[in-house]
Amino acid sequence: MSDKNPFPGENNTGHIWDDNLRELANPPPRWWMIAFWASIIWFFGYGVIYPMYPALPGSTGFTKGVAGWTQIKEYEEGLAELQAVRGEFEQKISSMSAADILKDEGLSDYTVASAKVLFGDNCAACHGSGGQGGPGYPVLADDNWLYGGDVNIIVQSITSGRKGMMPPKGGAELSEAEIDTLAKAIAEGKPASTPLFLEKGCIGCHGVGGKGMQALGAVNLTDQIMRFVPVNGQTPLDSIKQTITHGVNFPGDPKTREAEMPEFGKRLSADDIKKLAVYVVKFGGGQ
Ligand code: HEC
Ligand code: HEC
Incomplete structure (x- = not known):
């Protein structure tokens, strides 16, 4: 490195290596500087309108942007919108019979969607998640019914439970x-x-x-x-x-088949039972 700048008139810093490798002091391109300053201005502007910084706690709450936007508010607004839509459906379900709900395509679609969890929580353990039944538990997805596949009868089966009885015929009665x-x-x-x-x-x-x-x-x-x-x-x-x-459900015969459908009238609301009855029909068997 020499004391005298061998490249006078050039905007270099005077740092030179290997005779001609030098460090220049050129400013960055103009477009780059514009974007740089614009982003800084954006940062402050955005911070004033929205609480971009972590909201700071104060004595009366926390810092908010001038737009008054908060994530919790956005969430609550979204939820209210959803509840308004649901509320309309729920109100209809309350005032209609299960048979009328079945006739209304939009409403029965909603009902099926909202009864899925109810069925999973209350019924699937015995009848299977798709109503396919199991040993001792009748299939709900076919058109073969013990008590009937009319939606009103299904409502009754769910509300009051069922316990079919057949006396044993072995022993003295039949050889x-x-x-x-x-x-x-x-x-x-x-x-x-x-x-x-x-x-x-x-x-x-x-x-x-x-x-x-x-x-x-x-x-x-x-x-x-x-x-x-x-x-x-x-x-x-x-x-x-x-x-x-x-036999079936015959008290006194220890080998009788046990088949009891529990009563749901006290555990579930009338609306939930209607929804479940529609759900069962929509497995494909009832009407
Ligand atoms: C503890 C097991 C169990 C649970 C839980 C249960 N069921 Fe049943 N369900 C049965 C049995 C057993 C029968 C048959 C009763 C009989 O043979 O008399 C039955 C019968 C029925 C029938 C009548 C079927 C027909 O062919 O007529 C319907 C409808 C029904 N259940 C729907 C439901 C729904 C909906 C739920 C959930 C709310 C549910 N069940 C929960 C065991 C259960
Ligand atoms: C008091 C009424 C009653 C009498 C009498 C009766 N049953 Fe039944 N039987 C039933 C009921 C109710 C069921 C279904 C029980 C259930 O699913 O909860 C049944 C079920 C059956 C089943 C099971 C069918 C299947 O799909 O698995 C057979 C088999 C049967 N009965 C045969 C007979 C025969 C044979 C006789 C005459 C010797 C007879 N039953 C007399 C009420 C009766």
Whole structure:
């Protein structure tokens, strides 16, 4: 480095290496400086209008921008908007019957969306999240009903609960061979093909032709759809025999099938029950 600037007239700092490598003192380009100052002005302007800095706590609250904008206010406004929309739907649901809700497409779409959680919380443990049922728990997604698929009947099933009763027919009433005959006839979907069906009083609940009686929850025995499915490696025939031998919900028979739909009338509001009934129909089975 020499004392004398070997490049006079040039805007350099006088720092020179390797004879000709020098440090210049040129200002940054004009466009760059404009953007630089503009961003600083923007910073202060924005800070005055919105509380851009972390809001500072004061004795009467916290610092706010002149626009009065806060995140919490924006959130509350959004929520109020949503509640206004929901409120309108909820009010309609309150004043309409489940059957009328079903007829209103927009409203039933809303109902299905809002009942999903209700169903998950209250019903799915027994009936499955899609209403597919399970051993002892009836399918809600098909068109095969114990008590009926009309939405008003479904409301009733949910409100008051259900507990179908069939007395055990094993032991004194029916011999093994008779149970076998009845079970085979039912497995074939032709319960009335054996005279036993009439003679042993099955028609009292399941009807003369065996098509069932929904008022009693006595299932249709002619459709080959079994409401109690075989478990623990049972054959379908064994499962039918078990029902005939030990009955359903019969107090005093320790092997009776237990099948109780709990009562929800005291646990859920009437509106929630309507929503659930619509939800169940929308699984595809009811009407
Ligand atoms: C503890 C298990 C359990 C829970 C929880 C439960 N159910 Fe049930 N549900 C049953 C059983 C068992 C039956 C069949 C009753 C019978 O056989 O008499 C039934 C029957 C029904 C029926 C009548 C079906 C038909 O074929 O007629 C409907 C509808 C129904 N449940 C809907 C619901 C809804 C909706 C919920 C939630 C609010 C719910 N259930 C919660 C066990 C349950
Ligand atoms: C007092 C009424 C009553 C009488 C009598 C009766 N049942 Fe039932 N039965 C029912 C009810 C109710 C159910 C359904 C119970 C439930 O799902 O909660 C049922 C269910 C059944 C089932 C189960 C069907 C399935 O889908 O899994 C079979 C099988 C059956 N009954 C056969 C018979 C036979 C055979 C007789 C005559 C020997 C008979 N029942 C007499 C009321 C009766």
